[in-house]
Amino acid sequence: MLFxxxxxTSTDLNFAISIFPILLRGLSITLQATALxxxxxxxxxxxxxxxxxxxxxxxSWPVSFFLEFTRNTPLLVQLYFLYFVLPDFGIVFPxxxxxxxxxxxxxxxxxxxxYRAGIEAVPRGQWExxxxxxxxxxxxxxxxxxxxxxxxxxxxxxxxLVSMLKDTAILSAxxxxxxxxxxxxxxxxxxxxxxxxxxxxxxxxxxxxxSAGLVRFVEKRLPKEGIPLR
Amino acid sequence: MEDLQQLLxxxxxxxxxxVQLALMSMVFGALLSFAAGIGKLSGNWVIRWLSIVYIExxxxxxxxxxxxxxxxxxxxxxxxxxxxxxxxxxxxLNIGAYGAEVVRGAIQAVPVGQYEAATxxxxxxxxxxxxxxxxxxxxxxxxxxxxxVVQNLKDTALVSLIxxxxxxxxxxxxxxxxxESIPAFTATLxxxxxxxxxxxxxxxxxxxxxxxxxxxxxxRARG
Numbered sequence: 001m002l003f004x005x006x007x008x009t010s011t012d013l014n015f016a017i018s019i020f021p022i023l024l025r026g027l028s029i030t031l032q033a034t035a036l037x038x039x040x041x042x043x044x045x046x047x048x049x050x051x052x053x054x055x056x057x058x059x060s061w062p063v064s065f066f067l068e069f070t071r072n073t074p075l076l077v078q079l080y081f082l083y084f085v086l087p088d089f090g091i092v093f094p095x096x097x098x099x100x101x102x103x104x105x106x107x108x109x110x111x112x113x114x115y116r117a118g119i120e121a122v123p124r125g126q127w128e129x130x131x132x133x134x135x136x137x138x139x140x141x142x143x144x145x146x147x148x149x150x151x152x153x154x155x156x157x158x159x160x161l162v163s164m165l166k167d168t169a170i171l172s173a174x175x176x177x178x179x180x181x182x183x184x185x186x187x188x189x190x191x192x193x194x195x196x197x198x199x200x201x202x203x204x205x206x207x208x209x210x211s212a213g214l215v216r217f218v219e220k221r222l223p224k225e226g227i228p229l230r
Numbered sequence: 231m232e233d234l235q236q237l238l239x240x241x242x243x244x245x246x247x248x249v250q251l252a253l254m255s256m257v258f259g260a261l262l263s264f265a266a267g268i269g270k271l272s273g274n275w276v277i278r279w280l281s282i283v284y285i286e287x288x289x290x291x292x293x294x295x296x297x298x299x300x301x302x303x304x305x306x307x308x309x310x311x312x313x314x315x316x317x318x319x320x321x322x323l324n325i326g327a328y329g330a331e332v333v334r335g336a337i338q339a340v341p342v343g344q345y346e347a348a349t350x351x352x353x354x355x356x357x358x359x360x361x362x363x364x365x366x367x368x369x370x371x372x373x374x375x376x377x378x379v380v381q382n383l384k385d386t387a388l389v390s391l392i393x394x395x396x397x398x399x400x401x402x403x404x405x406x407x408x409x410e411s412i413p414a415f416t417a418t419l420x421x422x423x424x425x426x427x428x429x430x431x432x433x434x435x436x437x438x439x440x441x442x443x444x445x446x447x448x449x450r451a452r453g
Contacts, residue, residue: 068423069419069423072380072384072422072423072426072427072430073384073419073422073423073426074383074384074385074386074387074388074398074422075384075387076387076388076390076391076398077387077398077401077415077418077419077422078419080398080401080402080415081411081415081416081419084405084411084415085411085412085415088411088412166291166292166293167292168292169292169293169294169295170292170294170388172294173391180292180294180295180298184298184302187302192306193298193302193303193306194303194306194307197295197298197299197302197303198299198303200295201287201291201295201296201299204290204291204292204295205286205287205290205291208289208290208291209290
């Protein structure tokens with residue numbers, strides 16, 4: 001029994017049917033972790049991408065190093081780092097939040113790289129024109145550069161969303177009750193790993209196919225000129 | 231000084247296992263990449279569909295799910311893999327599926343004229359693939375392969391969850407022994423970062439080497 005739902009181990013089929021609602025609970029946590037983690041990666045990635053373009057090396061170098069470092073070290077170890085080290089500083093988050101932050105940190109290195117490519121693809125003339133109109137750097141980014149850069153980068157960001165969805169399984173290592181962890185617990189209690197783990201694999205497959213389809217759909221619907229931020 | 235040694239010795243022992251796993255899955259992954267990438271473009275529908283199913287399943291599910299499936303689920307249908315084999319198999323199968331898409335993309339990016347020319351001079355399909363198409367495609371494959379190699383190194387950390395004593399596992403052990411998290415995990419992150427940088431530099435060198443070799447071969451072919 002898990003989440004108050006009983007399982008029926010009489011046959012494989014009954015077992016699969018009875019644990020399906022339990023796995024759906026896990027799926028809901030998986031989706032929530034992905035949503036929160038991706039929101040962090042989107043915002044943090046954009047901020048860091050812009051900071052890295054700073055003319056002051058004292059800003060751009062540490063940011064560059066941070067992005068390279070998070071991108072080139074394993075998510076699992078970053079997750080352990082946050083999970084075990086933050087409490088040493090008196091910061092105690094629930095495992096779910098720590099997991100979402102770790103996902104966000106790992107992926108901000110990727111999203112920052114995507115934003116950089118998008119921003120660099122905006123023609124130089126746009127910068128020069130903003131300059132000629134005496135716009136501040138902040139206004140130039142907000143009203144001219146970012147609105148034009150975003151439509152170009154949405155497909156690439158979408159691919160990272162799909163990839164993050166799959167990586168949420170790693171949060172099971174720090175007790176987050178996402179889909180894989182739920183399947184593991186069912187396996188431990190019934191000694192039947194085959195059915196739950198295969199179902200989780202199938203559910204991941206269905207979700208990645210759906211989300212990859214969504215990314216393609218959004219890609220087609222994107223406005224070509226740019227998205228106004230206000 | 232003794233503290234540092236107490237910290238680093240187990241971590242470095244773990245790093246050796248990590249490097250072995252990374253290298254082995256790199257080699258098997260590369261073989262799978264070419265097999266499935268070329269297979270997906272095969273004229274034989276059985277080979278084509280096998281490749282597509284393999285690529286979609288292993289790109290569409292989590293690596294950790296694949297690893298757990300090989301380690302926990304397979305024994306229940308009578309196939310027991312030692313953790314080391316399950317780890318290498320999961321890593322190779324996963325990275326191979328990503329690599330297969332790179333191989334396929336690079337082959338398809340070779341201009342159609344190259345195929346037509348190969349047909350025109352009466353090369354067999356196999357000969358054209360190995361001597362005309364793949365050498366040119368290989369140059370295109372190298373930069374994305376560079377990313378995958380680092381990805382694969384990072385992925386090896388997951389084997390610690392199926393009881394293998396790699397670098398991540400060693401970090402946990404050191405943490406449990408010293409009761410201090412910061413030095414153990416910081417040192418571990420730094421070691422992973424250094425390993426990744428070595429791979430990045432190595433792959434850049436390989437990229438230039440391949441470009442040069444293929445350039446030479448092309449120039450020679452042109453006579």
